[in-house]
Amino acid sequence: MRIFTYAHLKKVKLPLTLKGITMLHTTIIKIRKQANKVLNIPMPTLIEGEGKVTTTTTVLKQLGGSKPLIVTDGMLVKLGIAKHLTDALDAEGMPYVLFDRVTPDPTIPLINEGILVYKNSGCDSIIALGGGSPMDCAKTIGASVVKNKAPQKLAGTMRVRKELPPLIAIPTTAGTGSEATVVAVVTDPVARKKLTIVDPKLVPNVAIIDPALMLGLPAKITAETGIDALTHAVESYIGKHATELTREYGLEAVKRIFKYLPKAYADGSDIEARREMSVASYKAGVAFTRASIGYVHAIAHQLGGFYHIPHGLANAVILPHVLEFSFDEVFEQYAELAIAAGLATESDTKRDAATKFVNGVKALNKLLNIQTNFPELKEDDVVVLADRAVKEAFGAYPVPKQMNQKQCEEIMRSIMG
Template identity: 55%
Template sequence: MIKATLHHLVIGGRRYINRLIHIPLPTLVTGADHISDATELLHRHKFNNVMVVSDPQLIKLNLVQPLLDSLKQTQISYSLFDQVTPDPTIAVVEQGCELYRNESCDAIIAFGGGSVIDCAKAIGASITKNKPINKLAGLFKVRKKLPYFIAIPTTAGTGSEATLVAVITDATARKKFTVIDPCLVPNVALLDPALMKGLPANITAETGIDALTHAIESYIGCHAYPLTKQYAISAMSKIFNFLPVAYANGNNEQARAEMAIASFYAGAAFTRTSVGYVHAIAHQLGGVYHVPHGLANAIVLPHVLHFSLTNAATKLAQLAKILHMVDMDCNEQLAANTFVKRVEQLLETLNIPKHLPQLQQADINMLAERAIKEAYCDYPVPRLMNEAQCRDILQNLLTTHS
């Protein structure tokens, strides 16, 4: 009872603090084959030595080359840092900082998925504060303008191009930590659906459900308010309508464009309201087993929704009605259950697995303890979860339950 009271007091206080903090939205550039807009913006603002942050796979696929060619044509010097790994580590961030300093860069372009954008944010923050990134973990420890920053996402899911968060992995401790500060929001988000046409179907599915998770947890959390609810509803509407299309036909440019906007809206929602237990658990699975974040979210999501139903039924029912899953006069419990069922049906359509082969029985106590600790007094969840309840959810993810 004391823990619950403390949690609600802290969350209640943060709800009002959140309203007072100005979180900028990046300048939004949309449209296919608009990569040259990035270099035009750099040229307009008189930046002439940019660091391009990406990953080896995107280099191998030759997706970054049009950007590099455009920089050359505009006579903007660049240094390419293409060593970003999934779940970027402290060491990777330090490598990027070293290149930025050695080459005297004056701006950053992140070209890639959430890991790339988060790594670029972390490099910018570490450079700005002249501190190791792990020393900036937590809330509002940067508080200084980053170098001019353009984010070009190549997946539609993390919403990192719209958020004030960077998630970094401490490889030694086998856990993730977050750096949270409004100055981490990029100056520009360039959404080009043409870049996403080549995404494999499973990556399309997992990143799309990542965005859906952001929108749902933002909406049902205690920090939601009219603007964030509208962002979340817009994202969910697009995801339910267009994610199955993008999954079935990756070359459908309209579906890719709609999913890119959905990811942006979901990012704008949760960066103002925070997330919940789906993320708390998924972060542990990613930190310990390197499970891709979108996949971890997708597997955990229905379990947390069922757990939250007792307290979140009103909001889940609202979503079912707003998204035309049920009639407006449908009773609350049936509408809420229908929403959860529609999420489960979407996961089945996308062939999301129900179990994690990496998960070890011996780790469940540790994972549950870490997840509950991460969420406590930080995530504005509709219903508090204890370690035993978290262990039950993790137990259901074991392959032995298949």
């Protein structure tokens, strides 16, 4: 599938005025919305509940797997969280290979290591255990194995188109929703940028959501991943590809996040809060993988690729700024989100309710001790980062309001340390 991108503008024989670019973007988004209607995006089989990690062996056998590669990170091994999974496999006598070298923003060289381990160890399936980084790494390993291509060759849309090895996703954070998405994001350390692989084949076969695995999550990670889930819910809700299903899931996610994220942050052992946040993250993942994302992610991806700023944190800092930027175009949707979040009532005017939502997001960030700027961000880098962000979003993200480079630069300068 060939997707029109910002780079193609050079071949378009139209005046490249802001109005012309906006019209072209709008046309592309409309075409992609129609294409989405016929695109079959599967739902993973969902297994949810405390202690459900013990079902992994049975589930994997049902999928035809007999020797999985467990893709996770060293910290989860050190904290004993990975042991819940390996104990379950050991109890059933299932052999496995542990690849625990995943780092935040997994790089192409790291993924290549995982590919070699998978092939050399005779693995036939994959279990992703962790947050977004292990899941992105696991998806890309699986895609590279079945396509026999380097990860960077798969960047783009619909370049996999083959069934991955049996893949089970077990999230240990409530944020990315990667257990339900068509996306894997990897980092090119040489170019200092992120590459996105998008294909329905990347959706895991099964998602096992066990809130007990999240009980040891530090408060800071709880906060950042929670706002990541909120960003997914909001951007999918206000975008031009939103559907009845994605709006329903988005509203449910927002409602849960505003109610339970402060509780999970204040008391990491609150199993109810962990469970509700894990469901919210999943629902937000289902929503944005069908309705896409927006400028919050476009900017966050640049900060992550350039400075290795954690994705959830980048989203959290940027979100209020993009909400303000898009306010006039989507204040009615903001009002609906405000009511779902318990920040406003039906008696409020739509603009008042919308304002309460934006202020509520800022207040939630403050309650969670989310920083407001990035000392890493340098003036010398602003122009190139803004250029990359605008190009990433063009024709790909169904944003409610088009942003030009100058406006993007202004947002970036507002979050400089």
